[in-house]
Amino acid sequence: MRIDTSYYNELIEKINEKYSNEIEKLREVRDTLRSEGKLEMWWIADHEVFEIEKFKLWPRTWVFLAHESEIPNPGDYVIRSIGPSDSVIVIRDEEYNIRVFLNLCTHRGLQLVKTDKGNLRFITCPYHGWTFRRNGKLVGVPLEEIGYGKLNKEEYNLIEIESKNYYGFIFATLASKESLEDYLGEIRWYFDILVRRNSNGYQFYPVERRLIKFNWKLGADSFVHDVYHFVITHRSATNLYSFEYVKNIISGYQIASKKGHNMRFLGKDGRGKDIPIDFYPILYPVWNMKVIEEAKNNLNKHQFELFSLAYHISGFIFPNLGFFNGYRKLPDINVEYPKSLGIPHISFRVIRPVSPDTTEYLNWFVVEKDAPEEFKELSHRTFMNGFGAGGVVETDDIEHWINITKGSQSVANYIFRIKFPYKLGEHLMSLKDFLGPHNEDLEIIPSGLTEKSARFMWLKVLDYLID
Amino acid sequence: MMNNPDISKILEFIQQKNKEQVDIETYIRISLRIFEESKLLEDREYDKWIELLDSSFEYIVLNRELKDKRENHSSIITTPIIYDGIETIKIKLTRLKMYEAWSDNPPSKVKYFITNILAYKFLSGILVRSSVQLIKYRTTDTNMITYDRVDILNNQLKLQKRVIIPDTSVFNIQDLTYIL
Numbered sequence: 001m002r003i004d005t006s007y008y009n010e011l012i013e014k015i016n017e018k019y020s021n022e023i024e025k026l027r028e029v030r031d032t033l034r035s036e037g038k039l040e041m042w043w044i045a046d047h048e049v050f051e052i053e054k055f056k057l058w059p060r061t062w063v064f065l066a067h068e069s070e071i072p073n074p075g076d077y078v079i080r081s082i083g084p085s086d087s088v089i090v091i092r093d094e095e096y097n098i099r100v101f102l103n104l105c106t107h108r109g110l111q112l113v114k115t116d117k118g119n120l121r122f123i124t125c126p127y128h129g130w131t132f133r134r135n136g137k138l139v140g141v142p143l144e145e146i147g148y149g150k151l152n153k154e155e156y157n158l159i160e161i162e163s164k165n166y167y168g169f170i171f172a173t174l175a176s177k178e179s180l181e182d183y184l185g186e187i188r189w190y191f192d193i194l195v196r197r198n199s200n201g202y203q204f205y206p207v208e209r210r211l212i213k214f215n216w217k218l219g220a221d222s223f224v225h226d227v228y229h230f231v232i233t234h235r236s237a238t239n240l241y242s243f244e245y246v247k248n249i250i251s252g253y254q255i256a257s258k259k260g261h262n263m264r265f266l267g268k269d270g271r272g273k274d275i276p277i278d279f280y281p282i283l284y285p286v287w288n289m290k291v292i293e294e295a296k297n298n299l300n301k302h303q304f305e306l307f308s309l310a311y312h313i314s315g316f317i318f319p320n321l322g323f324f325n326g327y328r329k330l331p332d333i334n335v336e337y338p339k340s341l342g343i344p345h346i347s348f349r350v351i352r353p354v355s356p357d358t359t360e361y362l363n364w365f366v367v368e369k370d371a372p373e374e375f376k377e378l379s380h381r382t383f384m385n386g387f388g389a390g391g392v393v394e395t396d397d398i399e400h401w402i403n404i405t406k407g408s409q410s411v412a413n414y415i416f417r418i419k420f421p422y423k424l425g426e427h428l429m430s431l432k433d434f435l436g437p438h439n440e441d442l443e444i445i446p447s448g449l450t451e452k453s454a455r456f457m458w459l460k461v462l463d464y465l466i467d
Numbered sequence: 468m469m470n471n472p473d474i475s476k477i478l479e480f481i482q483q484k485n486k487e488q489v490d491i492e493t494y495i496r497i498s499l500r501i502f503e504e505s506k507l508l509e510d511r512e513y514d515k516w517i518e519l520l521d522s523s524f525e526y527i528v529l530n531r532e533l534k535d536k537r538e539n540h541s542s543i544i545t546t547p548i549i550y551d552g553i554e555t556i557k558i559k560l561t562r563l564k565m566y567e568a569w570s571d572n573p574p575s576k577v578k579y580f581i582t583n584i585l586a587y588k589f590l591s592g593i594l595v596r597s598s599v600q601l602i603k604y605r606t607t608d609t610n611m612i613t614y615d616r617v618d619i620l621n622n623q624l625k626l627q628k629r630v631i632i633p634d635t636s637v638f639n640i641q642d643l644t645y646i647l
Contacts, residue, residue, distance in 0.1 A: 332554035
């Protein structure tokens with residue numbers, strides 16, 4: 001659905017004028033990151049920069065909104081947001097297509113749906129009663145003939161935005177000029193190893209949502225690259241039990257995209273110390289052999305080979321989708337070896353800005369739809385125990401994002417121009433020959449320990465704000 | 468996995484009209500137990516708190532979503548966002564004592580404000596429903612959430628199950644690592 005964006009383009013010009021000083025300073029930030037590999041702090045949770053992001057970044061990116069399993073039947077919908085300000089209705093129509101509409105009435109601009117989720121036969125505005133079908137068509141206008149004579153209802157259908165169902169994952173954009181495929185670029189080949197490996201698709205459990213006091217980019221920074229933090233940040237979780245493998249952080253590959261995306265496959269050459277190579281990938285051969293069979297059928301030979309090397313897969317799709325496919329032990333599950341090694345689990349996060357220092361954190365547990373019920377329950381428990389709101393792992397990441405946000409707002413940043421290094425792994429050579437594509441926008445780093453993806457991600461943010 | 472009674476049975480019971488309340492003496496004992504328990508949690512006396520639990524204890528935090536009134540479904544989602552048995556609860560509480568539990572170092576301070584305590588005879592034990600406001604001071608930040616708490620006690624007042632039903636669909640809090 002291509003729309004006329006000339007007014008939006010004019011708005012961008014006005015934003016460029018209004019914030020010309022900030023944008024000039026951001027240009028310096030970008031130059032410093034490119035030339036010195038150092039990132040200035042001042043702008044991370046800056047109020048003016050947040051405004052520039054609102055107008056220049058969020059509308060022009062593709063954002064993950066929902067998974068098709070959340071809305072299986074016609075009329076099922078969820079309400080989600082693009083960036084800090086744009087609420088959208090993600091709804092399945094009569095033909096089972098998933099559509100994304102702006103969550104506002106075309107009569108008076110009222111936010112149409114105030115709930116989180118549900119099923120609607122019609123969408124009726126509570127102000128004057130204009131009524132829309134699930135496909136967005138305006139079909140009911142109270143007192144239509146008396147009030148309007150002839151009303152061209154076609155003109156007032158709900159405003160649909162461009163969306164794409166990517167193997168069950170619903171992405172949408174307000175004003176990107178690229179297709180989703182071009183936006184993802186070469187990382188698709190690697191992302192597909194997670195999203196396409198199972199022909200029956202995934203089941204997203206109900207989302208857990210929190211409002212937390214950190215700037216969204218710090219969550220993005222962690223999900224896009226950070227393996228280095230595992231040992232120190234998660235020391236309480238590793239010392240208690242069950243998260244030993246994170247100590248083996250060097251062995252693996254980081255797939256760093258200049259478009260701001262990343263995929264990590266940890267565990268090449270069998271150096272994940274805890275589990276024998278026979279139980280790769282990610283203990284699935286131990287728990288659910290069907291995952292392996294499906295992956296063999298749905299992935300090509302090289303994708304399957306890369307999947308098979310991993311005891312941990314994680315990554316990030318720019319600007320705010322993080323994901324994780326690893327394993328952990330649960331201490332109260334009495335199962336025999338090799339199941340006692342741990343339980344695989346998958347989860348996805350959306351890190352959505354609300355204000356410069358507040359972020360909505362959406363967290364989904366995800367499992368193969370056709371997995372045995374017992375496995376689903378154990379995998380869900382494993383996820384909750386580590387990565388849910390009450391878990392022992394991710395809480396310590398979030399604490400650090402909160403404190404960097406606070407640090408970035410100190411006045412000292414403007415006085416001392418404080419910069420931090422993104423130099424980890426700088427000495428490593430990118431691979432020239434690899435299983436998957438890496439021609440234009442990807443670099444393959446043969447280690448978990450690299451910040452290359454983070455540099456690309458920050459540069460991408462800056463590109464959106466400056467250009 | 469989850470022991471009986473399951474969540475749906477508990478939620479169903481809560482909706483029933485003719486629930487039989489416990490006698491006043493038991494009610495007072497239960498109320499005192501709840502206040503005593505909160506004090507232990509506030510004072511981080513986790514080992515003593517564990518002693519109040521039955522060995523089959525289950526800790527469950529549910530989720531909620533905003534639903535339209537026309538929909539027949541409850542806005543409570545019965546798929547938990549936290550599920551712990553006694554072993555994992557012990558580990559989580561051990562973590563809270565650790566220096567390296569960065570999200571709780573320096574330790575947060577919490578206060579439980581508990582009201583509307585109602586206690587009913589339920590199966591072979593007691594079901595206690597209360598409303599809780601939890602305020603958590605995390606360094607310089609103040610976090611607050613409110614929720615319904617449903618406790619299943621045996622006749623010795625050992626806690627067999629705690630089910631938390633949050634009031635909101637979005638938690639305005641950094642994490643839920645403290646016992647609710």
